[in-house]
Amino acid sequence: MNNKKMVLWKIFISTLYLSAFTFGGGYVIVTLMKKKFVDEYHWIEEDEMLDLVAIAQSSPGAIAVNGAIVVGFKLAGLPGTLVAILGTIIPPFLIISVISIFYAAFRDNFVISRLLLGMQAGVGAVIASVVYDMGSGIVHSKNIVSILIMLAAFIASCVYGINVIYIILACATLGTVRTLVKNRNSRTDTSHTPHDKQS
Template identity: 45%
Template sequence: MRLKKLKLYFSLFRITFSISAFTFGGGYVVIPMMRRYFVNDLALISEQELLDMAAIAQSTPGAIAVNIAVLAGYRIAGITGAIITCIGTVLPPLIILSVISFFYKSFRDNRVISAILKGMEAGVAATIVDILIDMWQGIIREKNLLLTLMAPITFFANFIFNINVLVIIIFCSILCFIQAYIKIRQGGIRGE
């Protein structure tokens, strides 16, 4: 039994370390990688749990990648899993930044490094578009008119009308609370 836990802990560390070391572009890029390992390959958490964790990770202070890794680690292996995934996620950037800061002048002036970083920008953009499509498909599958309309309306509200994102988040949260309250009153959602 103890060996099984140690294998799980090592697996959590290895996965979060490799995700953190080889993904660039922020927390949203980490989500598809976590889906691949934790949902598809190991079946340790469900797709819906991962999306819920992503929503929580976005709304809590700190880096999204670290927040979602900690939530996944906690869900899979409790507080020890949360600590292990946190260390596994934070360690690669610390190592990389330490090396870069030591050789900063060489990295800053190197054309090859600059070209590699420009290429990574395109990969990050493609990964973010992929996760947006996956999340949109999940919203459409729910067949919830409010949620289906909320995404394009909030995009236009911010992009075209330049409404502050905080105002949009608060307004959407209030709408979702009202919708949930109405469903509870109608008996559509059962309390636990």
Template identity: 40%
Template sequence: MAKYCELFYSFFKIGGFTIGGGYAMVPLMEHEFVDRRGWMSGDEFLEYLSLAQSMPGVLAVNMATVVGYRMRGIAGALVSILGNVVLPISVIVGLAIFFRSFRDNSVVNSIFLGIRPAVVALIAAPVFSLAKRQHLTWHTLWMPILAAVLIWLLGISPILVILAAALLGFAYGRLFKRPKTDNKDQ
């Protein structure tokens, strides 16, 4: 029981008090699980992180799933997820109720006229920092550019673009990469 409380409390803290989304939570999670609680080694943490990043969905919730599962099975995963999202959901619901009754207020309106271009900038900036982190080269740069043009200019569904990219990645791996001989499933 104590372990469930610890899981809930850890994820409650990380989810409820981090602004800036899942990537901002990563250093906090590492500090909490590796340094403070000693639940796993740094290498194990990175392995879970790359797993959570590779899977679809919300990064923080995926991390809660894998860490909670590792500690206490499926119940541990569910407790961790609940801890991670309960405060953010409550805050947003509260704000949504409050904000709908103030939408036509002229002061609120003028504030949001200033905020809107800032939001666009906050979404545009990670494009460049992520491109750097993923080590994009001239061989791979065309993929995100083509994806952006297909979705933005031609109005193609992002879902189709993702499926096509998965297929392309599969074909590329088959054609150009050598299979690893030490694979366990061979």
């Protein structure tokens, strides 16, 4: 019981901290969740984190909250989901509430505009770093089909500007077909094994 409470507390503190100090959108907090829960705590495998990110990205709503939901549920079920959501939404709620009060002063402030401009460069670096880490995991798996899907999705988005929704649906369809074919082949191999042994 105490161990579960400790896990819930760590989930809450981690998501609260990441949400409070993450600038640049939901993709950044998802990448930082990977560093926290995969690299630091070792609570989630990297392959599982890729699956969770895919679920978070393909679900409606803010990706930061979706990411917190799937990670929290993976680690501690429904209580983990609730504390992860709470930890994720508290900082932006408070910060935006304060900013809305002083919006007129912040809007034209030279120092704040330059701070935000600098943060954009840092955000780009963080996203690029985690994309490299996760992409290299797929490359190192040496699964040709997965590598081709990754490259095709990248080209479709960056070169041809295809809507991400269509790319996600296409990748989900390919993944489903691959899984069905793989399961059918494994069942076929299993059904032939006893006969092969008898002969």
